[in-house]
Amino acid sequence: MSASETSEPRHQYDVVVVGAGFAGMYMLHRLRGLGFTVRVYEQGGGVGGTWYWNRYPGARCDVESMQYSYSFSDELQQEWDWSERYAPQPEILKYANHVADRFDLRSHIQFNTRVDRAEFDESENLWRITTSDGRTVTARFIVLATGCLSNARMPDIKGLASFEGPVYHTGNWPHEPVDFTGLRVGLIGTGSSGIQSTPVIAGQAKHLTVFQRTANFSIPARNAKLTEDERQAFRNKYPEVRRFTREVARNGIYTELPDRGALDDGANERHSKYEARWQRGGLTFMSVYNDLGLNKAANDTAADFVRGKIAEIVADPQTAALLQPRSHPIGTKRICIDTDYFATFNRDNVTLVDIKSSPIEEILPRGLRTAAATYAFDALVLATGFDAMTGSVARIDIKGRKEQTLNQKWAEGPKTYLGLMSAGFPNLFIITGPGSPSVLSNMIVSIEQHVDWIADALGHMRERGLVVMEADEVAEDKWVAHVNEVAHGTLYPQANSWYMGANIPGKPRIFMPYIGGVGVYRQICNNVAANGYEGFALTAAERGVMRREAAVPLL
Numbered sequence: 001m002s003a004s005e006t007s008e009p010r011h012q013y014d015v016v017v018v019g020a021g022f023a024g025m026y027m028l029h030r031l032r033g034l035g036f037t038v039r040v041y042e043q044g045g046g047v048g049g050t051w052y053w054n055r056y057p058g059a060r061c062d063v064e065s066m067q068y069s070y071s072f073s074d075e076l077q078q079e080w081d082w083s084e085r086y087a088p089q090p091e092i093l094k095y096a097n098h099v100a101d102r103f104d105l106r107s108h109i110q111f112n113t114r115v116d117r118a119e120f121d122e123s124e125n126l127w128r129i130t131t132s133d134g135r136t137v138t139a140r141f142i143v144l145a146t147g148c149l150s151n152a153r154m155p156d157i158k159g160l161a162s163f164e165g166p167v168y169h170t171g172n173w174p175h176e177p178v179d180f181t182g183l184r185v186g187l188i189g190t191g192s193s194g195i196q197s198t199p200v201i202a203g204q205a206k207h208l209t210v211f212q213r214t215a216n217f218s219i220p221a222r223n224a225k226l227t228e229d230e231r232q233a234f235r236n237k238y239p240e241v242r243r244f245t246r247e248v249a250r251n252g253i254y255t256e257l258p259d260r261g262a263l264d265d266g267a268n269e270r271h272s273k274y275e276a277r278w279q280r281g282g283l284t285f286m287s288v289y290n291d292l293g294l295n296k297a298a299n300d301t302a303a304d305f306v307r308g309k310i311a312e313i314v315a316d317p318q319t320a321a322l323l324q325p326r327s328h329p330i331g332t333k334r335i336c337i338d339t340d341y342f343a344t345f346n347r348d349n350v351t352l353v354d355i356k357s358s359p360i361e362e363i364l365p366r367g368l369r370t371a372a373a374t375y376a377f378d379a380l381v382l383a384t385g386f387d388a389m390t391g392s393v394a395r396i397d398i399k400g401r402k403e404q405t406l407n408q409k410w411a412e413g414p415k416t417y418l419g420l421m422s423a424g425f426p427n428l429f430i431i432t433g434p435g436s437p438s439v440l441s442n443m444i445v446s447i448e449q450h451v452d453w454i455a456d457a458l459g460h461m462r463e464r465g466l467v468v469m470e471a472d473e474v475a476e477d478k479w480v481a482h483v484n485e486v487a488h489g490t491l492y493p494q495a496n497s498w499y500m501g502a503n504i505p506g507k508p509r510i511f512m513p514y515i516g517g518v519g520v521y522r523q524i525c526n527n528v529a530a531n532g533y534e535g536f537a538l539t540a541a542e543r544g545v546m547r548r549e550a551a552v553p554l555l
């Protein structure tokens with residue numbers, strides 16, 4: 001479909017991809033395989049996205065590495081050796097670099113270049129894309145592989161700029177090692193990054209003060225080295241694992257499917273099942289029963305179990321009580337996976353400060369002051385998370401039809417059809433966007449599904465001489481309503497989570513990801529494609545406008 005092969009208006013690239021994390025890399029690989037001309041822009045200096053930026057101590061995946069890895073190449077999954085059950089960040093970054101080299105991706109990626117603006121030219125049916133180096137290129141399609149957790153959120157705390165020591169954000173960590181030896185460290189935030197980094201920083205620092213607004217549920221990772229036998233056993237069953245994670249699992253993770261609810265078992269039986277999962281460690285704790293996300297009474301049994309574990313581990317009853325989450329049902333905020341997090345609060349050099357009851361009033365040059373006390377430290381770590389799912393998209397000035405910007409359209413919350421496209425923004429695709437399972441899943445499974453679907457759609461268009469693809473507004477409205485309806489049938493909206501945009505002041509409270517399950521969602525997307533891209537309008541320029549108003553009978 002490149003310009004030289006057709007009589008259509010000239011454009012420099014068939015596709016511009018924004019971002020070179022796992023999504024952008026695989027998108028590039030697929031599109032090149034189909035013979036499209038592709039340019040990837042990445043604001044960072046290398047590939048890997050999340051794993052390029054999040055270099056904080058203790059950073060590692062919480063989906064097991066044998067599963068948190070690409071499946072598109074059997075050679076790749078057979079030859080790569082994961083060293084641990086949950087690989088640490090440097091190893092995942094090494095893997096991303098290996099993939100870039102093995103599939104010869106680098107020469108198509110322009111690093112250290114941010115996409116600032118993208119404007120749809122309705123007369124020529126192409127995107128004009130302006131980058132931070134001041135250039136503008138044209139492309140038929142643009143794919144936003146900008147990441148759901150890639151816009152590190154600096155908290156708006158009075159006096160932050162006045163802090164005299166070093167300030168680190170976990171989501172934008174320096175490339176050179178940071179040594180906290182002999183230092184007093186303040187750490188704000190107890191989400192996943194705070195929970196992963198706390199034990200490691202505590203082991204190094206003279207003193208660590210952890211400032212907690214919301215206690216979070218965390219399950220032990222039980223991380224360990226993988227033996228060659230374990231790796232091989234897993235590799236042998238890859239066909240079944242990958243099939244299950246794509247087609248059956250709700251969250252893209254290989255595990256037993258629960259066949260009963262928590263209240264179907266008596267207290268002793270239930271306790272021993274929770275205990276077994278606690279001992280096994282990891283994210284499958286939540287799939288011990290099939291109603292933990294749906295039924296508050298069932299959920300309470302799991303939450304009580306974990307609160308009981310915290311009380312057992314943490315010696316000081318007051319600290320244990322503070323660490324016990326009570327503000328949300330278990331699992332409705334991203335559940336954390338830790339190594340020795342709760343036990344770290346038994347160390348003499350660690351203090352937990354509750355900033356829910358006594359909020360931070362001001363950062364001082366050498367510490368901070370809450371409503372109750374003043375705390376001194378030499379270095380500050382901000383584990384304050386991300387403007388999730390929409391943050392990185394919103395930072396690009398995207399203009400679609402009739403000069404409407406995506407930020408205007410999404411002012412009341414993101415609106416997409418299948419999480420893949422937004423009506424009024426033709427030929428613009430989003431990978432793991434709001435309205436798709438995305439952050440509720442093993443994201444590599446969801447990334448591969450979206451990339452394959454988009455690549456197939458572009459191939460379909462090329463074969464038929466179609467030039468413009470666009471989500472239909474009716475289909476989009478129905479999908480948004482469906483995403484909301486499914487979410488509100490669960491306990492998830494009860495939590496003030498980043499799934500709801502609740503961590504960003506002023507952000508609309510909408511449950512953003514699709515909670516219907518990875519397998520169900522894939523089937524819906526496949527059906528849409530099989531029915532001639534139902535709910536999308538496809539246009540062939542040379543035949544004039546060929547708009548198909550789709551019936552949208554999906555749900």
Ligand SMILES: Cc1cc2nc3c(=O)[nH]c(=O)nc-3n(C[C@H](O)[C@H](O)[C@H](O)COP(=O)(O)OP(=O)(O)OC[C@H]3O[C@@H](n4cnc5c(N)ncnc54)[C@H](O)[C@@H]3O)c2cc1C
Pocket residue numbers: 018019020021022023024041042043044048049050051052054059060061062063068113114115116145146147148149150193392395396431432441442443444447
């Ligand atoms: C600490 C941490 C641990 C995680 N662990 C897991 C896990 O165990 N399992 C799991 O499933 N998921 C995990 N995730 C989620 C993780 O983000 C995804 O698994 C996956 O890495 C996302 O890949 P991506 O390519 O979609 O996005 P990213 O990896 O975020 O990559 C997006 C890239 O786009 C670039 N970009 C954004 N905007 C622009 C722009 N305007 N111009 C140019 N470049 C731009 C960014 O610099 C970034 O490099 C974790 C996330 C974090 C932060």
